Amino acid sequence: MSVLFDESLISTEFLFKYIGIYLDRPIQNTVEHIIKFRSLYIINFLWLNTDTIGEIAWIIQGAMYGKSLIELTYMAPCSTYCIVANIKSLSLLLNQDKVHELFKRIRSVENNTDIGDEGVKKKIVAEGKEFLKAVIKALGTINVVTLVLFSTSPLLLMALEYKKLGKIEFLLPFLIIYPFIDPYDIHYWPFAYVHQVWSTYLVLTQVSGTDCIFYTCCTSICTQFRLLQVDIENIITERHFDENEFQEKFKKLTVRHESIMQLVGHVERIYTKSTLFNFVTSSFMICLTGFNVTAIGDVAFALSFLAFLLMSLMQIYLLCFYGDMVMTSSMEVSSAMYKSKWYTVNAKTAKLLYVVQMRARKPSKLTAFSYADVNLKAFTKILSTAWSYFALLKTIDSPTRA
Template structure:
């Protein structure tokens, strides 16, 4: 019976259903299956990227026509997030076989846990579930607030302008280049809703793929902790039987190898999107922070502050869970040391020593080999973001004089 993974997966499946990704379903390469299970994803992909292309064109036109730095950077974070959402969902979409293989590995690991102290095991699993629920809820709430602010802020701006001047000046959430006038009242309501649904798609794609990442990492870390508990208690206080030990040890060695393979599989699915995430996060945080401080309108300032919080949380949690996997894999070495290895003969102790030495080389996730996914990388991203932010503020000051 699955302890954690299936329960956690069910709680985030709704995020993917809205996008059109079916994580746990076998989809054949037939016209019927493609239409039934892929059409929503394709429609959402086209819907989202029409606005993304329009935003890129707006920046190009704005730069050619001498738009201010504030206006040019206003839409840049949104473009970055659109591209990130595309890469993250495409990573799942194109690695469908690897995703299903990972799910199978995690379920097998949870279903092949040795019998032992059930109280301790339930406590370890409960801690993993509790932490994961809190993180997923916080991310979903912040994402929902950000989308809501993008929806509401233009309405508030129009309302305040009407109160001040008695005239309605139509405003849109994002600056997008169209082949028609989007501020014409005939088109404006449709363009407005199109942009908001695009913002929702971006947010739900990033949040969904990240929540799946957290779920897999939590399951892996929980398995490492359960393995540590079993290793620490593999040698009984009395009545040691070498044959019984050998049988238990083989099972633990297979479990250890299976958990490490799960990390490798997770790495192969997310490594390319993580690289893009790492490379662009400094710019995203920098530009979002710049907009939050440079915009005079309090509505848009609050919108970008929530955007900044979401961006910081997203990259922090990515690094945090990567760090958790590294730490929990290395703690297997401590578990061997905490076992009663000193009470057994050299042959048995040698088996434990091999596991201890292997565990000292951490299982880890990387950004396509460019950098390890851990909290050290997060501090480097923040440092780079601050440098870029300071440079932008310096460039902005002359334009205000």
């Protein structure tokens, strides 16, 4: 049964391996283990944040020297997304023991869940696995498109410029200040270009990889809630009710229910702080990226930011969507209890079922550090805020264009 979780984790582990994060391997705080298993991450961390600091420095310098609103907003969403990537990846590393414990508990719950030969249960597992696979594939496709567009747009514009004027003006994907060197010098430009492309890959991988673990855990939890619902609906099936047999089944189901709810708590503890930062910055990123799409004159860069906009929307939507799925599936346990044949048993047994039904009405939910629930209502609020910021930016930008 644990094949659902383990199979879905393979692709994410493969991505993380190349940035130096090992999800399922216990790492000790010894010099030997840090050098062996953390050196690659430290190198990539320094590599990425060289560009992140350079982006922030460019924005500050641009504001001081009167750069246009379009130029300033060009780099703001990119630098913000870099910070999001850092926080998400560090949240996994700093909660390494909690991540291992979560994986252990998910496997334990899955291994102790009997789906037997029931077509309904097998269908539930297959649906969860296929939907998760489709989500990860779609997210990967958008990430690849975004990486390709940002990586090739400067080269395309350089080729067009050379065709028109017969000379090459070196461009880079991002506007970054590098200390001690001129990145547009022919001697340093190739290194700066490769540096920025790899940084882009690191950002996309860290954000999507961390989110894919979240999706995988939520899918497993939701599947377990749905399997529990099937068992609860069928807890009373015999014409001749056996009190002892019922008590044994009921005890096992309540223990399973408690274990699944505890899984939600484990996911909450790992992701709650990074989710809060993600929520706070999402409106800002969506607003600025949308503004760039409408304001930038170069089609190549506009397409790059359009892909970035779609990626940002999909990232925060899926985060809220899976949080909403966990809430909904946990509350549906109450409905499953009502659908059982509770009316055929004695009053004492019916009261036991009623207690579980009342408990299940309180949803197991994920939050952004208790600031907001992670569900689709939160997504609509983020979009509403982003639209307000976007309208304000367009209003500010209109007089400067007039």
